[in-house]
Each structure stands twice: as structure tokens, then as C-alpha cells.
Amino acid sequence: MTPAERARIERDFMRHINAGQVRYLRAGHLDVIEHDRQGAGFTDPLSGRRMIDAFSSAGSFNVGRHNPQVMAALDQALDDADLGTHGFVSRAKVELAQALVDVAPPGLDRVAFAAGGGDAIDCAFKLARGATGRTTIVSTVKAYHGHTGLALSANGKPHYRAYCEPLAPGFRFAPFNDLDAMARLVDDDTAAVVVEPVQGEAGIFVGTPEYLAGLRDLCDRHGALLIFDEIQTGWCRTGRMFACEHSGVVPDIMTVAKSMGGGLFPNAALLYRGTPALAGFVEADPWFHRSVGGGSDLGCRVSLAVIRYLREHRIWENAAARGRQLRAALDALRRDNPRVIREVRGIGLMVGIEYLHEFMGPMMSDALARHGVFAAYSGNAPQVMRFMVPVTVGDQDMAQLIAAIQAAVADMKRLLPLALPAARIPGVLRLINDERVQTALFGAMRRVEDLAGALKGGRR
Numbered sequence: 083m084t085p086a087e088r089a090r091i092e093r094d095f096m097r098h099i100n101a102g103q104v105r106y107l108r109a110g111h112l113d114v115i116e117h118d119r120q121g122a123g124f125t126d127p128l129s130g131r132r133m134i135d136a137f138s139s140a141g142s143f144n145v146g147r148h149n150p151q152v153m154a155a156l157d158q159a160l161d162d163a164d165l166g167t168h169g170f171v172s173r174a175k176v177e178l179a180q181a182l183v184d185v186a187p188p189g190l191d192r193v194a195f196a197a198g199g200g201d202a203i204d205c206a207f208k209l210a211r212g213a214t215g216r217t218t219i220v221s222t223v224k225a226y227h228g229h230t231g232l233a234l235s236a237n238g239k240p241h242y243r244a245y246c247e248p249l250a251p252g253f254r255f256a257p258f259n260d261l262d263a264m265a266r267l268v269d270d271d272t273a274a275v276v277v278e279p280v281q282g283e284a285g286i287f288v289g290t291p292e293y294l295a296g297l298r299d300l301c302d303r304h305g306a307l308l309i310f311d312e313i314q315t316g317w318c319r320t321g322r323m324f325a326c327e328h329s330g331v332v333p334d335i336m337t338v339a340k341s342m343g344g345g346l347f348p349n350a351a352l353l354y355r356g357t358p359a360l361a362g363f364v365e366a367d368p369w370f371h372r373s374v375g376g377g378s379d380l381g382c383r384v385s386l387a388v389i390r391y392l393r394e395h396r397i398w399e400n401a402a403a404r405g406r407q408l409r410a411a412l413d414a415l416r417r418d419n420p421r422v423i424r425e426v427r428g429i430g431l432m433v434g435i436e437y438l439h440e441f442m443g444p445m446m447s448d449a450l451a452r453h454g455v456f457a458a459y460s461g462n463a464p465q466v467m468r469f470m471v472p473v474t475v476g477d478q479d480m481a482q483l484i485a486a487i488q489a490a491v492a493d494m495k496r497l498l499p500l501a502l503p504a505a506r507i508p509g510v511l512r513l514i515n516d517e518r519v520q521t522a523l524f525g526a527m528r529r530v531e532d533l534a535g536a537l538k539g540g541r542r
């Protein structure tokens with residue numbers, strides 16, 4: 083790809099799709115066009131540089147980019163199948179349902195398919211309300227459950243919701259990992275409590291086993307359903323097939339998506355207990371949720387290959403071991419850089435670094451991109467940089483990732499003598515913590531840089 087071609091693609095994207103998105107990506111040095119997607123990364127076609135994909139589309143590429151085993155299954159499926167008529171019975175659907183039940187926590191023996199993560203969450207809420215005849219759904223502060231109708235109503239970041247109010251009524255929010263606060267909101271009108279076992283977009287907060295067990299108990303006492311959103315945490319991300327296995331707590335409903343499609347063909351589902359209330363509701367109202375794309379025959383064949391791959395290679399073990407390696411390196415980095423890093427948290431290969439200030443998130447994305455790592459800060463917490471490489475990651479890519487993070491933190495430290503005094507001026511910190519201001523500020527810096535590069539005959 084030539085620079086002119088790339089400029090044309092960006093220009094047309096701005097014209098026909100979303101100009102604000104391009105400005106934002108440019109400002110954060112995230113304006114990469116992916117090429118040669120393989121394993122734990124891709125190539126930047128302009129520089130020819132390989133980038134480690136430490137975002138994985140928020141957990142969508144757990145099996146790696148272009149996983150050969152999953153591609154072969156898709157190829158084969160294309161030979162003799164298509165989407166299939168939605169709502170019809172098919173071999174692919176039942177084979178996948180069986181495989182899902184086999185890997186799911188015990189008791190989750192029923193399956194419903196959905197088109198994507200948000201759609202699976204919508205389906206879970208409809209099932210909970212339909213089966214209990216109750217309305218209230220309690221979510222958590224800064225939770226992320228998607229951008230579809232009901233899912234957005236459970237989204238714990240006001241910024242995403244504000245433009246769309248009034249959303250669906252009946253949603254409440256309790257701080258995450260705070261059982262007492264949750265107990266104050268759950269009552270006999272509660273249909274369900276929904277949590278991510280590890281909050282992702284909120285900034286990587288691991289639900290403690292006591293909290294998750296407490297939620298189970300609270301729901302049981304009030305006859306409410308417990309929903310675990312494993313859309314980001316599932317498929318070996320945290321060192322187990324599903325994150326809830328760390329606590330041994332089994333929900334009534336569990337949503338899965340993202341890596342279930344192997345990064346090649348979207349598919350999503352929810353698993354639920356076949357209790358009389360839940361199974362009875364679905365039997366009485368079999369069309370309570372419908373999707374042409376969810377649970378398609380092609381999608382099911384791909385998901386089956388993903389599950390086979392994860393099990394055959396015991397990928398959860400790689401996630402746990404690589405996660406420990408990353409964690410050790412980041413903990414050492416925090417000890418050496420207390421003026422930059424506030425905390426390192428996470429589990430398996432779902433790890434976050436929290437910086438001292440929000441504006442450091444975009445600075446770090448920028449610094450990492452320069453060192454060959456594509457990473458994105460948490461959507462609901464810009465001060466937390468997420469590291470979610472494919473869970474198949476090997477030695478060499480891991481070493482490159484760690485070296486790049488170390489180099490990027492060193493770059494940030496060099497900028498601090500400028501950034502920190504500016505942040506102490508009253509009002510400035512609040513101003514530069516605003517996403518739009520960051521886009522403008524880092525965008526302007528980027529333009530100056532690009533100009534300097536062009537004058538030197540550089541890349542851009």
C-alpha cells in the first residue's frame with residue numbers, strides 16, 4: 083500500500099463513514115491499517131513493521147489472527163453450507179450447542195443463539211424478565227454490556243447513554259465488588275443481577291470470589307437470576323475457559339460472543355440453566371428472541387472449530403503462564419515508575435496498567451504504537467491501558483510486547499516534566515481528561531510531527 087492509497091482510504095472513510103473516528107485514531111497514533119494478520123499481530127503496510135495486537139478487538143482474537151485450524155473449518159463449511167434458515171433445526175446448531183454445554187460451568191445446559199455480544203445481552207435480559215415476570219435489572223457502575231437497546235440501558239458509563247435517554251426503564255447500578263451496595267438494590271422485584279466476572283471497559287477489575295459468591299447467595303435469597311457476561315472474559319482469556327471458574331460460582335445465565343467466532347465469522351450465544359422457569363418460558367415462547375445471523379450454520383461450524391482448538395491445545399494453560407510472565411514484568415515496572423503507574427491489575431492475559439492521570443492513557447497508546455504494539459485504553463476508564471494479546475501468544479511476541487511496554491513507559495517519563503506542571507494549573511487536568519480535548523491536543527501534536535517527518539523525508 084502506498085502513502086497515497088492509504089490517504090485515499092482514510093479520506094473516503096471520513097467522508098462516508100465517520101470523520102470523528104479517524105481524527106481520534108490519528109491523535110492516538112492508532113490509525114493503523116491492518117495487513118498480513120497472523121498469530122499475535124499484523125503488519126503496518128506503510129512501514130512494513132510488525133505490530134503486536136495487544137487489544138485483540140477487546141478479546142475477539144483469542145485464538146490468534148487467521149488461526150489456520152479455524153480457517154480450515156470455515157473453508158470446509160463454505161463448501162457445503164451457508165447461513166442456513168434461521169429458526170430451522172440443523173446439525174451444526176446441535177453440535178455446537180452440545181460442545182458449548184460440555185465446556186460450560188455445570189448446570190448451564192441450554193443454549194440460545196444471538197448475532198453478537200450486545201444482542202446476547204438483550205436476549206439474556208428478555209429471558210430474565212420473561213421467566214421471572216419481574217422488571218428490575220441491577221448492573222454495575224462503569225459496566226460495559228454493549229450498545230444495543232437493553233444492553234445500553236445496563237451500560238454503567240453515563241457518557242454512552244446520555245444522547246439516547248430515555249433508555250429502557252428498570253435498570254439500577256451498584257459499584258462493582260461492593261456486595262453491601264448491591265444488597266441495597268436487590269429486592270423481590272429484581273429479575274436479574276448482571277456482572278462481568280472481570281470488568282473490562284471499566285478498567286480491568288477482577289471480581290473477588292467472595293463478591294461473586296455473595297451475588298449468587300443474594301440472588302438465591304430474592305429469587306433473582308444471576309447473569310455473568312463472559313463476552314470479554316471467556317474463551318481462555320483469564321487462564322480458565324471462563325472467568326467464573328476461578329471462583330467456582332455458576333450463574334443462571336452466561337453470555338458468550340467475540341472469540342466464539344474465532345475472529346473470522348461472528349457468532350454469539352447464551353447458556354442458561356434448564357430450570358422449569360427458564361426452560362418453561364422458552365418452550366412457551368420459542369420466538370422470544372430471533373436473529374438471522376446468530377447461530378448460523380457457518381457460524382456454528384467456526385465456533386465448533388474454536389472450541390476444539392482451545393481444548394486440544396489446552397490454551398487456558400498458555401494464557402495463565404503468559405499472564406504470570408506479563409504480570410511479573412509489569413509489577414517490576416510499577417515499582418520502578420511510581421510517578422507514572424498507580425496500579426497493575428488483572429488475571430491471565432486480561433491485564434491493565436492504571437496511570438496516575440487520565441490523559442496518560444492516550445499518551446501511552448501513542449508511545450506503544452511507536453514501539454510496535456497496538457493497545458487501547460479501557461473505554462470507560464481512559465487512565466487504564468489494557469493488554470489483551472491473543473491467548474495463543476508465544477515466547478518471541480511476549481518478549482517484544484514486554485520490551486515495548488518498558489520502552490513506552492520510559493518515553494512517558496521523559497514527557498512528564500512538561501505534562502505534570504501543566505496538569506497542576508487549576509482546571510487544566512479536568513480539561514485534558516476530556517476525550518474531545520485529548521483528540522484535539524494529540525491530533526495537533528501529531529500534525530506537527532507528521533509535518534516534521536515529511537520535511538525530513540520520513541514516513542508520513
Ligand SMILES: Cc1ncc(COP(=O)(O)O)c(C=O)c1O
Nearest residue numbers: 140198199200226227228313314
Ligand atoms: C463485556 C462485554 N459485553 C458485551 C459486549 C458487546 O459485544 P458486541 O460488540 O459484540 O455487541 C462487549 C464488547 O466489547 C463486552 O466487552
